[in-house]
Amino acid sequence: LRISFDKKEKKKEAVKKVIASMTVGKDVSALFPDVVNCMQTDNLELKKLVYLYLMNYAKSQPDMAIMAVNTFVKDCEDPNPLIRALAVRTMGCIRVDKITEYLCEPLRKCLKDEDPYVRKTAAVCVAKLHDINAQLVEDQGFLDTLKDLISDSNPMVVANAVAALSEIAESHPSSNLLDLNPQSINKLLTALNECTEWGQIFILDCLANYMPKDDREAQSICERVTPRLSHANSAVVLSAVKVLMKFMEMLSKDLDYYGTLLKKLAPPLVTLLSAEPELQYVALRNINLIVQKRPEILKHEMKVFFVKYNDPIYVKLEKLDIMIRLASQANIAQVLAELKEYATEVDVDFVRKAVRAIGRCAIKVEQSAERCVSTLLDLIQTKVNYVVQEAIVVIKDIFRKYPNKYESVIATLCENLDSLDEPEARAAMIWIVGEYAERIDNADELLESFLEGFHDESTQVQLQLLTAIVKLFLKKPTETQELVQQVLSLATQDSDNPDLRDRGYIYWRLLSTDPVAAKEVVLAEKPLISEETDLIEPTLLDELICYIGTLASVYHKPPSAFVEGSRGVVHKSLPPRTGMSPWVLGHPEQGECSGDGHLGPPVSGPPLAASSVQMGAVDLLGGGLDSLVGSSPKTTQPSPLLFLVGLGDLFDLTGGVGTLSGSYVAPKTVWLPAMKAKGLEISGTFSRQVGSISMDLVLTNKALQVMSDFAIQFNRNSFGLAPAAPLQVHAPLAPNQSVEISLPLNTVGSVMKMDPLNNLQVAVKNNIDVFYFSTLYPLHILFVEDGKMERQMFLATWKDIPNENEAQFQIKDCSLNADAVSSKLQGSNIFTIAKRNVEGQDMLYQSLKLTNGIWVLAELRIQPSNPSFTLSLKCRAPEVSQYVYQAYDAILKN
Numbered sequence: 001l002r003i004s005f006d007k008k009e010k011k012k013e014a015v016k017k018v019i020a021s022m023t024v025g026k027d028v029s030a031l032f033p034d035v036v037n038c039m040q041t042d043n044l045e046l047k048k049l050v051y052l053y054l055m056n057y058a059k060s061q062p063d064m065a066i067m068a069v070n071t072f073v074k075d076c077e078d079p080n081p082l083i084r085a086l087a088v089r090t091m092g093c094i095r096v097d098k099i100t101e102y103l104c105e106p107l108r109k110c111l112k113d114e115d116p117y118v119r120k121t122a123a124v125c126v127a128k129l130h131d132i133n134a135q136l137v138e139d140q141g142f143l144d145t146l147k148d149l150i151s152d153s154n155p156m157v158v159a160n161a162v163a164a165l166s167e168i169a170e171s172h173p174s175s176n177l178l179d180l181n182p183q184s185i186n187k188l189l190t191a192l193n194e195c196t197e198w199g200q201i202f203i204l205d206c207l208a209n210y211m212p213k214d215d216r217e218a219q220s221i222c223e224r225v226t227p228r229l230s231h232a233n234s235a236v237v238l239s240a241v242k243v244l245m246k247f248m249e250m251l252s253k254d255l256d257y258y259g260t261l262l263k264k265l266a267p268p269l270v271t272l273l274s275a276e277p278e279l280q281y282v283a284l285r286n287i288n289l290i291v292q293k294r295p296e297i298l299k300h301e302m303k304v305f306f307v308k309y310n311d312p313i314y315v316k317l318e319k320l321d322i323m324i325r326l327a328s329q330a331n332i333a334q335v336l337a338e339l340k341e342y343a344t345e346v347d348v349d350f351v352r353k354a355v356r357a358i359g360r361c362a363i364k365v366e367q368s369a370e371r372c373v374s375t376l377l378d379l380i381q382t383k384v385n386y387v388v389q390e391a392i393v394v395i396k397d398i399f400r401k402y403p404n405k406y407e408s409v410i411a412t413l414c415e416n417l418d419s420l421d422e423p424e425a426r427a428a429m430i431w432i433v434g435e436y437a438e439r440i441d442n443a444d445e446l447l448e449s450f451l452e453g454f455h456d457e458s459t460q461v462q463l464q465l466l467t468a469i470v471k472l473f474l475k476k477p478t479e480t481q482e483l484v485q486q487v488l489s490l491a492t493q494d495s496d497n498p499d500l501r502d503r504g505y506i507y508w509r510l511l512s513t514d515p516v517a518a519k520e521v522v523l524a525e526k527p528l529i530s531e532e533t534d535l536i537e538p539t540l541l542d543e544l545i546c547y548i549g550t551l552a553s554v555y556h557k558p559p560s561a562f563v564e565g566s567r568g569v570v571h572k573s574l575p576p577r578t579g580m581s582p583w584v585l586g587h588p589e590q591g592e593c594s595g596d597g598h599l600g601p602p603v604s605g606p607p608l609a610a611s612s613v614q615m616g617a618v619d620l621l622g623g624g625l626d627s628l629v630g631s632s633p634k635t636t637q638p639s640p641l642l643f644l645v646g647l648g649d650l651f652d653l654t655g656g657v658g659t660l661s662g663s664y665v666a667p668k669t670v671w672l673p674a675m676k677a678k679g680l681e682i683s684g685t686f687s688r689q690v691g692s693i694s695m696d697l698v699l700t701n702k703a704l705q706v707m708s709d710f711a712i713q714f715n716r717n718s719f720g721l722a723p724a725a726p727l728q729v730h731a732p733l734a735p736n737q738s739v740e741i742s743l744p745l746n747t748v749g750s751v752m753k754m755d756p757l758n759n760l761q762v763a764v765k766n767n768i769d770v771f772y773f774s775t776l777y778p779l780h781i782l783f784v785e786d787g788k789m790e791r792q793m794f795l796a797t798w799k800d801i802p803n804e805n806e807a808q809f810q811i812k813d814c815s816l817n818a819d820a821v822s823s824k825l826q827g828s829n830i831f832t833i834a835k836r837n838v839e840g841q842d843m844l845y846q847s848l849k850l851t852n853g854i855w856v857l858a859e860l861r862i863q864p865s866n867p868s869f870t871l872s873l874k875c876r877a878p879e880v881s882q883y884v885y886q887a888y889d890a891i892l893k894n
Contacts, residue, residue, distance in 0.1 A: 015049045032064045039071040051090040058094040069102045076106035081115035092125035111145045116154035127164035155191035159199025162206045180210045189224045197233040204239035218250040229268040238549030249574045284318040285554045291325045302331045332368040359394025363401045389425035396428040400529045423458040434468025546572035663828045664891045677771040679703025688781040693745040700738040707766045708732040715761035722749025747851040780828045780887035787849035788831035801874045807881035811869040818842035
């Protein structure tokens, strides 16, 4: 091999060949010592090649790599800044533990180098070193040096220091590394104008995490960020939009500047749509979020979202979505003309979506409804199968939104009955026939034609057909008695779908015992449907606005939903409009929440189900299916007596969850479906009565064999919940049988922080197998009875807990007054300590204590005319606040 030759050119050629072999995947690690010998050269090109080789093989040859350390140390003092930077960059890329401590000294020198190029390279090296050995970086004081670099005179050094600190802070959400204050923000904004485009993105992303102290500071930052909107790089533009969208929350809408800012935000977003399709798609996904948050920004820009003939389908569908969001009385004529064009295109998916869009316009802009309906009728006349089907689906929604207005079109719809082959369209048509049976002379014939192939229909169609025929029977009882008996027997006896059977039995019972009640239930007034059903839920939208320009804004999901292991994904939220301090996730105090690992970000669990009646285990069929059909499955009519027994069960509020202390109990939900557990279905809820917590379960055997030998076990969880007694199922559980059990729980089990915090993983064993499921328990089952704090103690604690631990939430649509709120919450161990009236609004000061000794203090602000309450929570473990708020919300709304 020629590497050992003395001639520089030959050496270089030989190393190039080695690198070429390495690049195509050949193993050239045997040449490690020879290549390392070539490091001692003043030829920059050769040095780069050797360093490249070194980075690749250092991990597999750590002992050999140590040979290179001396050269690094020497190169870090080379007079040529390019060589110093190259050495420090390579050091960061060699991920070998043994070597890292030798590199600290050279790195320290490079961080203080007089050449900015070397300093900016060293800043990134600190982040890489932190990833290999975090403790070493902290001990050596490199983090403080990085913080000092934020005040560096060179903008590129500032940008790299910010990037490195942000990277380190992401893996340690609790460490307050980027300690931003107005002075450091000023330095970042100055550097922003002069650094490269990627440097600008790092600085803008860092600014987006800053919380201005008031609206004046927010406005001054916005003014200095606005020029970035005209940058050529779309990533810079989106990062600037993110900062502005976030800080606009703090600006009053009456400010002249607010209006100016809205006008400035539109052109850059429009410009993004002239890029290539892939970039357009990302821009459109982000614009979709922006339009949901602030539609006024783009309300005059409808035309740019009109579809071009050569747009790829994914861009077309996204544009359609935004057109609907921006549709208003002012532009609806334009939009409809455009949508009608789209409905004649060749792309089937796009045409379907366009027809749906016409229906959505009708529901959104009332003045356009008539025009939309006539457009849909024109489309139905084209007789194109899939157009007709989509049109029928949306006309059903228009009937729901504007009852007794457009029913004259029903005749036209009925002409197309035979062409419908898609479940959704068939179901929509059946709904229309059942709902308007009194206006359709041959409604019974139409529905009977569907009944012939009842078992071949999809569940959606079967359920709709069952309801439609029952409606028809209630409207024309004499002519349709045979039809209704036929459908009830098909649904209850010949079907193996539990949803269909249950609905069939409920109708059967209603009709057999109280036709008047049946009429009230089945033909009740339906609530009008709302216009925007696909809007993103407001708290999620606020979080996604904080992630504009990242993958989260394309997926429309928070990072915790798709980042594996999501360590360090911090839950972000927009700044509150009032002067309340924002929620910052900090470390829980020592001893507050025992357990290992930091508390992850709060993941918003499913909202606790609401129920107007607190029911125990409701068996809608009284004695279960057996008692309904008797021993012989051929019985066609259940006896009225049986139904009354069932009704007794239905409203028996003492069964299952009698609540002595008035603590709120959520309705039971299915935790483990039968299909996942070989026929065992488990549903349940949690309750707290006079200091004892229980898990109220219903075990149902939907298998064909007897189940016995039940046992239950919990995994370690955030609050140490564990069964206080074995699972007692006294007799074996026969097929189709259910048993209710109240399992007492205690909080002395092992503790491990879960994500989300209230997640409980459960294993249930029986004679068939072991089954696993997880459920979320409402936090108020952990609120203890002695949670009332003394007034003086409350004041002192409130002041003592730092402001960044305060979290603020809105409880919407709650019409209770302060006294009703207070007594309702007291039932669930949330105690009111003081109440005062400030400028016409009631302020309740409350405390509660969790089973592990954590105190949570609350201020609840209630305005007499406003159904939204403001809840501010302070706690030494702020991770708990989100779940306490969910408990408040559930208790007050039930």
